[in-house]
Amino acid sequence: MRHLLIAVLCLLPLSAFAHDGMHMDMPKGPELGASAAFDSQGRPHVVDAADGHVRLRHSDDDGRTLSAPVEVNATAERIYAEGENRPKLAFGPHDEIYVSWSYRAPRRGPASCASPARWTAGEHFSAPLTVHHDRAEITHRFDALAVDGAGRIVIAWIDKRDLIAADAAGKPYLGAAIYYSWSDDGGASFVPERKLIDQSCECCRIALARTPDGEVAAFFRGIYGDNIRDHAYAVLRTDGQSSRVERATFSDWHIAGCPHHGPGLAIGADGVRHAVWYEASHGPAIWYGQLDPGQRPRQLLKLAGAGASHADVAASGRTVGGVEPGRCSRLSPGAATLRRRRRAFRRGPGDRQQHRCGRFAAAVAEAWPPLRGMEHRGRLSADPGDTMKRLLLALALLSPLLAIAGTLQPLAAGDVAALAKPPPHGERIIAMWALDCAYCEPNLEALATLQRAHPRDIESAIVTTDSIAQRRAIETRLRHMKMDGYPNRAYAEATPERLNFLLDPTWAARTPRVLVIRADGSRLGISGELTPTQLRKIR
The missing domain is CATH 3.40.30.10 (Glutaredoxin)
Incomplete structure (x- = not known):
């Protein structure tokens, strides 16, 4: 019997700069952000949010149709479901399904935010359980979810507890910290969270990927010096040792602002760390590179310029695929070449849309709202006859001035x-x-x-x-x-x-x-x- 476990990471009031009385009206209908993953049988599963509920669906026909949604959270919540901060989905070694999301709780509400629950087919989800032990009504959000080689559930998130403490002490502090925790017992409990780093970017998603030896690595936007927004890499240690954080990109992009563009990371079986990221030191750009933490990335390649956003990457064997809204890319092993085709959407009266890009296929379930979310599956091969197995690229997207003053x-x-x-x-x-x-x-x-x-x-x-x-x-x-x-x-x-x-x-x-x-x-x-x-x- 297969079980479903969920973990919800709460964003309490917006940020350290949120104010009393802030409120988020409950959105109606599906929201933009979604994530997808394939189980061991090749079945795609999708999570998104609608009407305050995280929904889980699957497909038995390669994404042509999706099952009726199963509500993960019984009680409606104010859920974040956008490109950088959306529900996440991952599978355990026995096809356990893990879902995480961030939600915004009222200031007067409890500080209990993250909730793993257990579901048996045909029954219901169990009550929530908090992941992060910090109960302060501050920001805990932009959760990232992965399962390591031993079956541990690993969750990392952006956290502003240290910013609050620094402000109270009158000390400078840029951005926010990154914390992480894990569960050794299938989600029944989570260890007290550990701080990975201070002063990371406070508005960009964290990318997680499993290394060949089964550990979980993180790739995220850090802050260096006076608001240099480059990226860092670290393996999230669960053995009691300290995680080593190293700078991994060196664009020297200076911005006292919120980029709202997190990176993507995929680690091949050969240990090559394939990454995509956004920066704008010399104009907006999406870059691909092979990370060499502490050194400049190798095989650096500009994939796209102005208008490109929210890129992600996947790897299987020696084949690598990258996607950003509007374009798909296949990167040839050992060569800095790029084959790119524009994506063409067919918008019709039906309840789904499809596009093909190279040999990538993507399906967007439900025509409204357009581009609410997508799941990508590749059947690419570096060599003829070498079929790529279960390649997943999970990415979520994808009047005038005379308005009355004061309204x-x-x-x-x-x-x-x-x-x-x-x-x-x-x-x-x-x-x-x-x-x-x-x-x-x-x-x-x-x-x-x-x-x-x-x-x-x-x-x-x-x-x-x-x-x-x-x-x-x-x-x-x-x-x-x-x-x-x-x-x-x-x-x-x-x-x-x-x-x-x-x-x-x-x-x-x-x-x-x-x-x-x-x-x-x-x-x-x-x-x-x-x-x-x-x-x-x-x-």
């Missing part, structure tokens, strides 16, 4: 043209921000000061990349920042990446972001916390 308005794709239209004279400044962005408030304050100094020459609009479904939390934050008197918009599209691209094709969702549109049609885009020099460029 939060939705921003849909059809509203962008009017919002981004050049003004009759002077400049229009569109300030993009997010609830979980620690760097956004200083930017908004600086731009408000600039606009007050030039009221006849500067038009201002404020856009949050958070969903309009979070209206109460957004409005509370705007009032706290004293920005509620400006025209304010919130995303109202099922696919946020679409709005990102329409607003600014070179943006890639980094926050804070300032888009300056001048009367002559010229544009200036700036990511990160504004410096005095950048403010002078704006005006």
Whole structure:
């Protein structure tokens, strides 16, 4: 009899910068983020979220159809289900199914957040059990899930307890820490969490992969010096020894902001660490490289530029496949060559969409919302006749300025043209921000000061990349920042990446972001916390 165990990692209030009264309205219908994995029999399983519930489904026909959803959590919760922070899925050595997710709890609620439960086919899930032992009402989110060679359930997450402590002591602290824990008893209990590193990026997902000797390795965005956002690699030790963290990328990308782009990692049977990541030191770019922790990556290859986002990678034997929304890639072993084909979606009245890219196949279940989530399976081979077994690439995606001041308005794709239209004279400044962005408030304050100094020459609009479904939390934050008197918009599209691209094709969702549109049609885009020099460029 097969059992299903689940682990929920809780994001309590948004971040260390969240405020009392913040609230997230329960979303209706399926959300964007989803993950997929294949069991030992080759059956694909998918987890996503809808109406406050994490849903598990499987397919018996290679993804052409999906089973009826099974609700993993009996009680509806405010679940994160987006590209960087979505429900996760992994299998144990005997096809045990593990699911993890982050959810946002009210400040008045309990600090119990992570819950493994046991399910037997035809019965129900057991009650939740907390993974992290810290009960403070702070951020624990961006969970990553894996199962090691011994069957241990390993979960890593971003945690702001050390930031809170540093702030209380008046000490500087950039970003957040990464903690991890594991279960030796099939999810019945988790050991007290261990800190992996201080001062990692607070808004980018963590990539986990199993090494050839069965350990779990992590690849994540760290912070070096004064907000250099490069990546680090570490094996998550479960034997009592300390984990060694080493820098693994050296782009020297400096940004006092939230990239919102975590990396991907796949480790081949030969031990080669295949990785993909995003950086923008010389313009937005997705890179592939073979990690050599402590040294620059080998076989470095730029896969994509502006508009590319949320890449992931998978490996089987000597074959490697990479995907980012809009493109698929097959990397030839031993050669820095790339075969890339654009993905073509067929949108019809049916309840599913398919695309093929090279010999990758992907299925997106349910036509609404579009591109809610996808599962990828490859049947690629490095040599003829050498069939790739169970290659998994689990990746989740994939109006105008005259809005009434003081009232939060939705921003849909059809509203962008009017919002981004050049003004009759002077400049229009569109300030993009997010609830979980620690760097956004200083930017908004600086731009408000600039606009007050030039009221006849500067038009201002404020856009949050958070969903309009979070209206109460957004409005509370705007009032706290004293920005509620400006025209304010919130995303109202099922696919946020679409709005990102329409607003600014070179943006890639980094926050804070300032888009300056001048009367002559010229544009200036700036990511990160504004410096005095950048403010002078704006005006």
